[in-house]
Amino acid sequence: MTALVLHRFPLEPFPYDRWLAELDGGVVMIAARDKILGGREQVPDGPGGYRHLEIIDTFDDEDLVDRLAVDLVQEYGVTHVIAHHEADLIRAAALREKFGLPGQLPDEVLPFRDKVLMKGKLAAAGIAVAPHTLPGTAREARVFASAHGLPLVCKARDGFGSVGLRVVRTAEELEGYLAESFAPGAAPREDLLLEAYVPGRMCHVDGVVAGGRTVMAWPSQYQYELSSFQADSGARVDLTLDPSDPLTPRLLELAEEALAALGGPADFAFHAEVFHTPDDRLVVCEVAARPAGARIREVLTAVFAVHPVELASRAHTGLRLAGLGERRPDGAFGRLEPVRMAGQVLMMKRPGTVRGIPATPEEPWVEFYGVFAEPGEVLAEAALSSDFLAAAVLSAATREECEKRLRALGARFESEIVID
Numbered sequence: 001m002t003a004l005v006l007h008r009f010p011l012e013p014f015p016y017d018r019w020l021a022e023l024d025g026g027v028v029m030i031a032a033r034d035k036i037l038g039g040r041e042q043v044p045d046g047p048g049g050y051r052h053l054e055i056i057d058t059f060d061d062e063d064l065v066d067r068l069a070v071d072l073v074q075e076y077g078v079t080h081v082i083a084h085h086e087a088d089l090i091r092a093a094a095l096r097e098k099f100g101l102p103g104q105l106p107d108e109v110l111p112f113r114d115k116v117l118m119k120g121k122l123a124a125a126g127i128a129v130a131p132h133t134l135p136g137t138a139r140e141a142r143v144f145a146s147a148h149g150l151p152l153v154c155k156a157r158d159g160f161g162s163v164g165l166r167v168v169r170t171a172e173e174l175e176g177y178l179a180e181s182f183a184p185g186a187a188p189r190e191d192l193l194l195e196a197y198v199p200g201r202m203c204h205v206d207g208v209v210a211g212g213r214t215v216m217a218w219p220s221q222y223q224y225e226l227s228s229f230q231a232d233s234g235a236r237v238d239l240t241l242d243p244s245d246p247l248t249p250r251l252l253e254l255a256e257e258a259l260a261a262l263g264g265p266a267d268f269a270f271h272a273e274v275f276h277t278p279d280d281r282l283v284v285c286e287v288a289a290r291p292a293g294a295r296i297r298e299v300l301t302a303v304f305a306v307h308p309v310e311l312a313s314r315a316h317t318g319l320r321l322a323g324l325g326e327r328r329p330d331g332a333f334g335r336l337e338p339v340r341m342a343g344q345v346l347m348m349k350r351p352g353t354v355r356g357i358p359a360t361p362e363e364p365w366v367e368f369y370g371v372f373a374e375p376g377e378v379l380a381e382a383a384l385s386s387d388f389l390a391a392a393v394l395s396a397a398t399r400e401e402c403e404k405r406l407r408a409l410g411a412r413f414e415s416e417i418v419i420d
Contacts (some may be wrong), residue, residue: 002026025077028072047106205255214255215315299365
């Protein structure tokens with residue numbers, strides 16, 4: 001067996017060559033130079049532990065990636081295609097369909113990528129979602145705003161990483177946005193999604209499905225607004241919920257219901273975002289068929305002592321899963337239980353010259369720490385919700401203790417990071 005990995009991330013956090021070392025045909029990878037350099041890594045001058053490592057400048061050249069992927073599947077007899085970035089899910093599914101390979105196919109990916117189709121399937125299953133519409137014209141957008149009021153959330157129908165996400169809060173902001181989005185005389189749009197604003201704190205459930213059953217899953221709660229990533233100069237904290245929290249079983253059950261409504265293959269990772277409203281309702285925002293972004297992957301690794309991307313990749317390629325043993329006669333596995341609580345504290349990049357960066361924390365509960373700029377470096381505005389200046393993952397026995405540690409480190413970040 002040989003795996004092709006479509007990889008638009010830095011290399012060091014994702015050692016597929018070690019994770020999938022048992023594959024007799026090895027691992028072939030297409031990686032992006034801009035992401036490797038963005039992660040403060042050296043670009044390899046050879047394949048390292050990979051059977052073949054193809055470095056391209058950027059994944060933005062869609063045609064090049066498609067051609068390379070097809071060539072590598074044919075040249076190396078690829079049996080499995082792995083992609084864990086939102087932008088590559090359809091590409092990987094199309095490769096599987098073209099070459100008759102196992103895994104998620106285009107029709108199975110689409111409900112996780114097309115937010116309109118997603119919300120329709122969820123609503124049909126009795127799962128609460130925000131009122132929404134696809135306004136083809138500015139007039140249709142105004143009609144929706146009149147019916148549901150402000151604020152409104154504006155996003156791309158197939159967007160990811162909070163790119164293009166806007167929350168318009170006033171009539172003036174709405175008119176400005178509509179002037180930007182609908183050119184006079186242009187054809188009706190089909191890519192812009194408007195949603196009624198759902199108040200409350202955003203939660204998320206992250207996990208892995210293997211053998212058709214959820215084998216890893218746990219809820220967390222953002223302590224900030226995702227859409228504020230370009231304006232937020234303070235520490236952004238996100239952490240897991242305790243097992244005893246009344247929200248925990250409700251969120252886990254809702255995630256299972258959402259996955260059942262959207263379908264999917266026997267083996268994949270997921271990231272589900274859910275609003276918890278002030279009147280104690282749970283409203284699904286979105287569900288993605290890939291591992292979470294930011295440093296949630298490292299949070300789950302701390303919680304379960306198993307990396308979710310490793311788990312999902314080994315499940316997809318049929319390898320033994322750490323802590324889960326062999327598949328049962330029905331093809332399913334057992335379920336991992338959390339061993340501790342964990343969370344992340346993040347500082348976003350913002351425009352200016354870096355004059356000071358945080359000292360490296362030395363506490364034993366620091367599971368991950370990274371600074372992604374140097375003194376003297378000139379930064380632009382964050383383009384994605386994952387454009388971090390600094391990030392850390394901390395663990396503790398309880399959520400309460402974990403939050404104390406995260407807040408303390410966040411305060412240090414805020415005082416030690418200096419940007420002119």
